[in-house]
Amino acid sequence: MDTEDPAKRMLGFLREYARKFLNSRLMDERRSLPPALVSDFAEVGLLGLQIPRSYQGQELSHSDMNRVFTQLGAIDANLAVLCVVQNTLGTPPIVLAANEAVKQDVLPRLATGRALTTSAISEPGIGSHVRGMDTSARRNPDGGYTINGAKKWISLGGDARYVNVFAKLHDEHGQPLGITGFLVDSRTPGFQVGPEMLTLGLRALPQYDLAFADLRVPASARLGDEGSGAAIAKTAFMAGRVVLAASTLGAAMRSLELAQRFATGRTIATGSMAENGRIRQILAEAGAAVQAVEELLARIAAWRDAGEDVPDAWYFCAKILGCELAWSAVDSALQVMAARGFLDTNTVGQHFRDFRLFRIFEGSTEAITVYLGTVMRRNPAGFLALVDRLRPGAEVRELAGQVAQLIADPPGDAAARHVHASVVGDLVCWTMMAMVTSGAASRSPMHAYTALWAERQLRDRLRSAPYDLDERSLPTAAEFADHVGGFGEAIGDIDQKRWPAEEWRADPLLIG
Ligand SMILES: Cc1cc2nc3c(=O)[nH]c(=O)nc-3n(C[C@H](O)[C@H](O)[C@H](O)COP(=O)(O)OP(=O)(O)OC[C@H]3O[C@@H](n4cnc5c(N)ncnc54)[C@H](O)[C@@H]3O)c2cc1C
Known part of the structure; x- marks a missing residue:
């Protein structure tokens, strides 16, 4: 193993560990990690990834963090989340804001796995x-x-x-x-x-x-x-959004790997499944999504490792598009694998179920898309600065110009402004993605396809924006509640009995 490259050492460890000791389905069934896992992970440094060396941590670069989390995600979401929580939820507020005596006491314990x-x-x-x-x-x-x-x-x-x-x-x-x-x-x-x-x-x-x-x-x-908690949480958790995307990316890569193997070996009515045009299209689009996320995360990590400023919008984009696209690539792989995708023992189904969470926690897609759109609306110059930094080609620049116009034209009504903020947040993310992928287009035929794919996503969204923004076409909240209220006639009241081992109390927000 390479001791000079700690991330490579961890990757080697994780691959061997997965082969020798892990059975995700059993972990799922038993609802627990193997007993030695925490101490084994600690030994190789996985519980103190970015804790400074002076506190016995690994002080990994951001690019190496991405490599480690992509590997973890490819193996099992539980491992990824264990390390996400320890390294990017729990540790950063302490590194950032605890007093020195507390750091001296707590950080070495965390880095060496004596505490979570x-x-x-x-x-x-x-x-x-x-x-x-x-x-x-x-x-x-x-x-x-x-x-x-x-x-x-x-x-x-x-x-x-x-x-x-x-x-x-x-x-x-x-x-x-x-x-x-x-x-x-x-x-x-x-x-x-x-x-x-x-x-x-x-x-x-x-x-x-x-x-x-x-x-x-x-x-x-x-x-x-006192009173600085919201700012500390915001700063401390921003980087965690990138590793959530990196973990989902790993799951998507593993899922596509399995789907591609299946397609290559499978014969369908038209002959080889891998040669079928529709299947090639599904796999290529999922592959483009995966590559786009990979490029985006690498771009952010490279800036951070070079000590360059990374505006918050990039972190939001990583969380929103990273988790959404990589998870939908898992879904595509599952669909291509059909019955085998639905089997609990074939990894992809488990990734599908586990990584669904990543679209929800540490900022749900909707909440942070609306937030990003609102921030951009308040500061349209911020969007132009994002575009100027990457200096995209004429096509993407022209599309970015259309996004800028839309940002500058918010509606007055409150509900319409929510929709507008969401459309803007989404378009800003896709502009960033189109810029990143177009910059890498010349690297391989797949990169060229990915750049075109991302540009098309942006174009399609810009085309549908006027319809999305026409909030008047939506039923009112009361009309919709009335409509759903009528479902009772079709399906009755079917709340099931709760068993003692479960969370038995009915959630007050779910009682009709
Ligand atoms: C497995 C798991 C692990 C977790 N771990 C932790 C943890 O360790 N620590 C911790 O503090 N929390 C944790 N959470 C909580 C998680 O961060 C929250 O679930 C998440 O922030 C969303 O909150 P909520 O579920 O209350 O949904 P809500 O915030 O009530 O959102 C409900 C719906 O409204 C949408 N929404 C919310 N705001 C807006 C908006 N402004 N505009 C439009 N739509 C919006 C959401 O996207 C969602 O669809 C965990 C959750 C899960 C499921």
Whole structure:
């Protein structure tokens, strides 16, 4: 193994580990990771990927982070999410904002796998709308803080020794000081875990509810300044969006690899399946999506490794298009593999189920597309700066000009503005993708196809934008509720009995 290239060493380790020790279907069925996995991963450095070497971490470059997460995603989403949570959700707020004594104490434990970490933001009442959180912290006269509240869906929530809890802080007199982060040792009295959430996929890595009942932490637990929690979370989690896309990319690559093998060996009515025009088209489009994501992530990583500024829009684009496109490539592979794709033992079905999550967490596609569109609307010059930086050819520049016009022409009505922001966010992402792929078009015939494919996606979206933006064609919220209310006649009231081992309480948001 190459000790000079830590990422290569990790890739070699992971490939061998997968062959010798992993059985994803069994992990799924048992809803657990193999017992030695955490310590095995720690030994090779996978739990301290970007922790500085001075704290015993690996200090990997961003390009190497992508390589490692693509490999993890290709093997199993549970492994990818374990490492995503430890390395990009739990660790960055500590590196960024904990005080030096806390870093000296905690970071080596994380880097060597003696402790796990996560971040707790989501709550029963809020997900994407972080500023609406209810968990509260009060500053005590001794300078410490008392935290009360509840968090939901926390990955590693029942396993992590250190949890970054974000809460609305008030001073001793009840005056609001803003969202603030606290590094909480989960052994502190008042830290409560449970129940475990039973999720559609990602079954080997459970999520938990957490509750804090008069949980007292010292002043040293505070992450950054009072009131700086939202900014810390934003900065700390931005880079995690790229590795989520890198992981999904790995799953898409593995799925396409299997679909291509199947198509090559399979005979259908027209002869070789791999030679059938329609199948070639499906596979080529999925391949273009995968290559486009790969290029996009490599571009971002190269800028970061060179110490260049990367505007937030690129991270949003990576999360939105990376997770959407790579997951849809998994879906295409599953369809091409037909019955074999649907089998639980053939990997692709499991990737399909597990990576569905990546379109939802750490910023759902809709929430961050609307956010990106809103930001661009406020600062149209920001979009032009993105375009100028990559200096695309005439065709893409012309399309970018049309996007800029659309950004500059928002509607007045609130609901129409939501749609407009979403259309803008999506078009901005596709402009970035078209720029990146056109820049790489000369590298191979596949790269040329991918560039044309991405440009066509942008053109098609621009063509359908006027229809998408005509919000008046939508039924009103009340009309639609009426329509769905009528389904009861066709399907009755069929809420099923809940078994004791399941989360048995009916979710109040789902009761009719
Ligand atoms: C397996 C799993 C693991 C998780 N791990 C963690 C964790 O470790 N830590 C943590 O803090 N959280 C975690 N989460 C929570 C996750 O981050 C949230 O589920 C996510 O932020 C979405 O929130 P929500 O589910 O409450 O949906 P909501 O935010 O209520 O969204 C509901 C719907 O509205 C859409 N929507 C939301 N905002 C907008 C908008 N502005 N415009 C248009 N549409 C919008 C969404 O796309 C979605 O379709 C996890 C979730 C899961 C399922």
